[in-house]
Amino acid sequence: MKIYIVAPYSAMEASLKKIKNNYDGVTIDYGIGNIYDGLKLAKNAGNMGYDAIISRGGTAKIIKKYMNIPLVDMKLSGNDILKAILLANNGHRTAIVAYPNITTGAKEIIELLNLDMKIYTINDDTDITQLLIKLKKEKIDQILGDIVAVSKAKELMFETILFQSSYETIKISIDYAVSLINQLNKQSTINIIRSKFFEKSCEDYCILKGDRIFQSKYLNYECMPVSYENLIGLKYKNKNKYNSQNTIYIDYSDKLQIQLNRIMYNNDYFYLFKFKKLYKDMLYPEGIISYTPNILYRLVYNSKSMKKALEECVDLSKKKTLLVLSSNDYFTIENFLAYIHNHRDNTSNSILVDLKIFKNENIKTLSSYSVKNIIFNNITTHDQLNEIKKLSNISNKQIIIITNESNWIQDEDFILNTIILPKTKERKEDIVEIFDFYISYYHNNKGTTPLKMKEDFICDFDKIENETIYDLIKVLDSIINNSKDLVIGMDEFELRLIKSNIDLLRDISNFTLEEVEYKIIKLCLEKEEYNQTKAADSLGISRATLWRKMKKYNL
Structure with missing residues (x-):
């Protein structure tokens, strides 16, 4: 590691000689030069392979302008400014002439100490010579300033005092430069290592350099899902396998798989541990997935229609009987599924059975599953209803059927247990609280700007009452992630809703049949957050x- 210090004045040399050999593994050299002379020194240092330059004030500014090299501006400390002001408080009529980085701090000190010193802030356009001549005429006889002002003041026969960087300030700048170079080197190494390890993005991983953690990222975990000691143990346990295979797969537990790779870079070994969650769905046959409520689908029941539906749901679910939830609004169905899942008891767990995939003759086998709730979707035949009814007779589980249309169901046992869930137009009293909760969640967890809906939003409820809440939430999501306003009004909401429909129609009208199919499948997958069961249902x-279509279109 090599650092070059461009000292704008010769008095700094004494401190530099003391400090330059105090850093093991770091070569520190310096030269004396101000402004453009300093720039020449910096350019020579850059050509000689120095990793960073340290300078201060106007010299640092000019180096930054003309050179693309890590630069540390040696800022004066408050103590440096105070020392210079106290030295200048010596009976002379003193003016401070310097750039803003000095005069801002100096002004506070002078006011605090109640000193009689005038302050003149200069910039690149200031004619310093003319300013000093003006001060000469005003009987100012001493200039306290940076090297530019002091140099010209000496020529005009002023007494001068220079704002100097102390030993401590120089050391802080060198420490920062060392840290900066280390960080840049590490980031460069990280980029190279990542390019060697990753062909595509990875959500959860840890990279070891030797036995130390070099970099890590955990999106699906609060911290590393195994202990540091376990990680080191796995590294050494598999040491004889590195030469025989590129990737080592380790089934750490029934919930976690670890993929281990090793590469060498700059004579150091780097070990990549990828962490992959194993979900319960992997244990279920095709057509069944474990059900977990979406935290954003909060149950709101201010409206009379929702209160009535919830009372029916509570009454029927307490009896552990058949329950049919009928609605074309997935959001409202999800509200009730989440309520049942969360409120039966503290250990409630649920599965979702897709009868487009799961075979009818296997429905009775679900009685052996260790779950409390079985949710059936995509029921289209009376044979399926009969099999579900048989299951309810031999099982104490809560059987739930979700459907967007229940009129075709003729069996009295199902009809008596059907809840027709309220449509959006019946939920006027709920909509603002639903939206505000959604907005608040994104603001608190993702830093989005909007805070709530406008107070008068509900006055124009008729403009959205025929849309499903599920579709309205998708529009709201788009607004939340793009709006810079603190509150969201109906005008913006209605405009976004109309635009989304127009854009879809405009796009589709210009496509071939296959392009239309690709577009619709892609939009549906995005809408359902790539949940294939929900997307297939939609x-x-x-x-x-x-799945075949996704493979065909490489989705």
Whole structure:
């Protein structure tokens, strides 16, 4: 590591001689030169392979302007400014002439000490000579300033005192330069290592350099999912396998798989540990996934219609009986599913069964699953209803059917247990609280700007009452992530809603049939956050068909 210090005045040399050999593994050299003379020194240092330059004031500014090299500006400390002011308080009529980085701090000290010193802040356009001549005429006989002002003041026969950088200030600047170079070197190494390790992005990983953590990232965990000691143990346990295979797969537990790779760079070994969650869905047959409520789908029941529906739901779910939830609004269905999942008991767990995929003859086997709630989706035949009814007779589990249309169901046992969930137009009293909760969640967790809906938003409720809340939430999501306003009004909401529909129609009208299919599948996947079961349901196709289409279009 090599650092070059451009000292704008010769008095700094004594401190530099003392400090330059105090850093192991760091070569520190210096030269004396102000402004453009200092720039020449800096350019020579850059050509000689120095990693960073340290200078101060106007010299640092000019180096930064003309050179692309890490630069540390040696800022004067408050103590440096105070010392110079106290030295200048010696009976002379004194003026301070310097750049803002000095005069700002000097002004506070002079006011605090109640000193009789005038302050003149200069910049690159200031004619310093004319300013000093003016001060001469005003009987000022001493100039306290930086090297530029002091040099010209000496020529005009002023007494001068220079703001000097102390030993401590120089040391702080060198420490910072060392830290900066280390950080830049580490980042460069990280970029190289990542390019060697990763062909695509990875959400959860830890990279070891030797036995020390070099870099890590955890998006799905609060911290590293295994202990540091376990990590080191796995590294040494698999040391004989590194030469025989590129990637080592370690089933750490039934919930975690670790992928281990090793590479060498600059004579150092780097070890990559990728952490992959193993989900319960992997243990279920095709067509079944574990159900976890979405925290954003909060149940709000200020409206009479929702209160009534919730009372029916509570009553039926207490009996552990069949329950049919009918709505074309996935958001409202999700509200009730989450309520049932969370309120039966503290250990409630649920599975979602897609009957477009799961075979009818296997429905009865679900009684052996260690879950409290079984949710059925995509029911289209009476045979499926009969199998579900048989399951309810031999099981004490809560059986839930979700459907967007229940009129076709003729069985009395199902009809008596059907709840027709309220539509958006029946939930006027709920909508603002739903939106405000969603806005607040994004503001607190993702730093988005909006804070709430406008007070009069609900006055124009009729403009959105025919949309599903699920679709309205998608529009709200788009506004939240793009708006710079603190509150969201109906005008912006309605405009975004109309634009989303127009954009879709305009896009589709220009495409071939295959392009239309690709566009619709892509939009649906994005809308459902790449949940293939939900996307297949929205598209009206099986998940297997969706999978084939995704493979065809490389989605």
